[in-house]
Structure formats: C-alpha cells, structure tokens
Amino acid sequence: MYTIVESIVNFRGTPTTEDEREMLRGFGFIHMTGLKAIVLYPVGDSPDHYFIGANLKLSESARWGSNNGVTVINTKGGEVWVRLSTGEDSDFAEVQEAVKALGLPDNGGVFVPLSNGENVEWVQVMRRVANPSYGIHVVN
Numbered sequence: 001m002y003t004i005v006e007s008i009v010n011f012r013g014t015p016t017t018e019d020e021r022e023m024l025r026g027f028g029f030i031h032m033t034g035l036k037a038i039v040l041y042p043v044g045d046s047p048d049h050y051f052i053g054a055n056l057k058l059s060e061s062a063r064w065g066s067n068n069g070v071t072v073i074n075t076k077g078g079e080v081w082v083r084l085s086t087g088e089d090s091d092f093a094e095v096q097e098a099v100k101a102l103g104l105p106d107n108g109g110v111f112v113p114l115s116n117g118e119n120v121e122w123v124q125v126m127r128r129v130a131n132p133s134y135g136i137h138v139v140n
Helices: 018-026 090-101 122-130
Strands: 036-038 049-051 063-067 070-074 080-084
Touching: 018 090, 063 090, 070 090
Parallel strands: none
Antiparallel strands: 036 049, 063 070, 070 080
C-alpha cells in the first residue's frame, strides 16, 4: 500500500527564475506547491487533506499572507512558497524584501497553507529544501 504525498500542479504563469528561488530559499521559504497537507482535525464534512496550490485562484497569485506564524508567498506563476516565523523582529522586513524582489504588490489576504496544524510528509519537504526547483513543472 502507498499514499500519495504530492500532486503535480502545472503552472501557467511566469515561473520564478533560479535566482529568485535561491533568494526565497535564503529568506527561509520552501517551495510547497503540490505537497499533500494532512488536516489533523477536520471539522464536519471538510476534507482530511488538500494539495497545496492545487486550487489557487488567479486572484491569489502574486500575493502573500501570514497566519499563526506561517507566511506564504504565491508567485505570479502560481508557485506557493512557505516559511515559518523565527519570532525575530526582522521577520516582517525579510518578507517585505522578498515580496519587493519578486515585484509583488504589498498585499495580503490569501489562504495560508500549513497555518492551522496541518502536516506534510517531511521527506518531500527535505527534497525541496535541498533543491528549491524540485516539483516545479512549467506548462507553456
């Protein structure tokens, strides 16, 4: 028996460049698009999992948001990058620097994956820590 731990999410916008991916990685962001997030405490008939970025709306691209110590940047191409707060005063400044470097507007109000106690398969996360381009499939 096996469990699906990631889904291929095809991007139709402008993908990040290698330099942008390294910059995001330098600020502690990890590319999470397509990873299966397990909802530990589903409520009622809500699903027990979702695939990060699979239902990203066009209006949620090129935006960022924060919730419960987790920050997300959705790139213009629909990639979802997540980081945890370090609790330092520099957190917000680093996020703003990344947002500015990507040419994103300074706005929030997007769904923040993994900010309500969800889990992901750690091996999949480690692959993306080692290689920020892992899991990025661009459709032209």
